[in-house]
Amino acid sequence: MRFAEAFRVALDALRANRLRSILTMLGVIIGVAAVVILVAIGSGAKAEVEKQVEGLGSNLILVVPGSLEIGGAPSASRLELTDVELLGRAVGDASAVATTVQSGELVRVGDKEVFTTINGTNETVVNVFDRPIARGRYISAADVDTRRRVAVLGSSSARKLFGDVDPIGRQVTIAGVRFRIIGTFVDVGSTFGVDRNAEIHVPVTSAQRLFGVERIDALAVKAPTIDSIPAIQKRILDALAEKYPGDKFSAVTQTQILGTIGQILGLLTLVLAAIAAISLLVGGVGVSNIMLVSVRERTREIGLRKALGARQRDILVQFLIEAVLLTSIGGLIGIALGVGASLAASALSPLPAEISWWSPLLAFGVSAAVGIFFGVAPARRAGRLDPVVALRTE
């Protein structure tokens, strides 16, 4: 009975100061919406990574210089082309070792230009990676050995440069050097908005000359079975350690890389959510502040209620309900806003937002808790007011 009445009184007080109530809620609304959105984007990104891990099922080992872990700085590559043979011997199968050296370059056909990634590779790429050819052929061992200026185009690059015209046999100019097109790739999906169809592959030897470098960026080794991976990883690292004493290399599977990315994304989500939670806290301080103002404004009302028989607890509950109403209504609006924005983000942008069932619940719980936490001090002050002093206040 008393509780229902306290609820009514609190609601009434909020309605009487509508604009102030809304402005006070704004802090909570923004905080909750931010938590919901950031968690949605973070867990969406993580889910996408996990989906790709599942899709890979791969026996692929990537070999890069330096250590690959959170916080590890990338180091300059000291790998060179002869390492392809080195690893071929170490693994016992030269056709299982692919290499890459990459650079962004301007590519031109007639008056059409695109800026894209030029990937210098060898003939094993089609074997090692799953990159089926749509038309023509892939780079051959002879192309690599004789440093031929031939290129294989990704589907979007082909479309941008040639439109509907068949590009096979035609010329492109990469960084001012003419290359002949020998093939095109089958369309593959994009990852995090990065269009893998824009890639152009050329023989690694031609790429090194084009870029003016001796290095290669990375090697990829295909293990025959998943079970053989640890042994092969060890053989690769041993061979490299022998050739480059003191240098550090990593031989990791894509699963491990994606696992690391997932870990980073998880951490990032946590950090973002924490930042958003701080704004929720700031919103709570705003609520506390306004509640103090409200208590001061209604000193006489409090004195009167006490004179008429309200206990300290009745007054405390009344103001606490008011604070919790402020934050939980704000929380509900914030959730609606956050869910709406997340859905819009995943529909309109490449951000793969995913609303988890727990984040709105958590956000609501936290905002209600914030109301209690930041409402207690003002509500206690109200409850403790001396009725005589309160009634004498003008």
Place this chain on the structure above:
Amino acid sequence: MSEPAVEAIDVTRSYELEGGVVVNALRGVSLRIDTGEYAAIIGPSGSGKSTLMHLLGCLDRPTTGALRIAGTDVSSLDDTQLAQLRNETIGFVFQSFQLLPRISATANVAMPLVYRGTSRAERIERARTALESVGLGHRLDHRPTQLSGGEQQRVAIARALVSQPTLLLADEPTGNLDTQSGVDVMHLLEQLNTDHGVAVILVTHDHEVAARARRRIRIRDGLIESDDGAHSVADQSVAP
């Protein structure tokens, strides 16, 4: 036959100001008001009338001395019990009406019943009856700001009587009213006293109002200067 509605036994109330200055608002007041009595407290400004009213109404506690409401020693009660005592036995009427501006006359009148746990339907019913008894049956849904001063004070009286108290305290109830409204309010208080046997204590500056009371207690400098209907506080068995 009368029983004491409220008794003050050598009550003092002092306020300590910042800097250690002590104000002795009441310096030893003994007073007994019986059920069904009608007493006026008069005295110059600052003499301690309001302070005494707050003590009699259990809004405040004496610095020294004892206070008994309907036989119960107030010092033995905690704040929650005191709130309940106020709610059940004491009605207040203030000079400045003290109505909540946002809610209707009915809701204002019903307020003491909220803290008694009365159901909403019954609250409204009783508030309506109380408002009708002060002649405001046609103003039930008006807000205080839509009422005249005299009407507002009648709403306040309805609020004081809705909880059927045994003691009604009115601190300058006509202080903010014109002559006619003041007379109306006084009639209501007198009627409450005669018809329902509620003990009424009122503070007033108005000699005509004071003259209508059956007992006048004059206060000066925190002490009772004269009391034309005093009972013996020490010996309660003596009938007035």
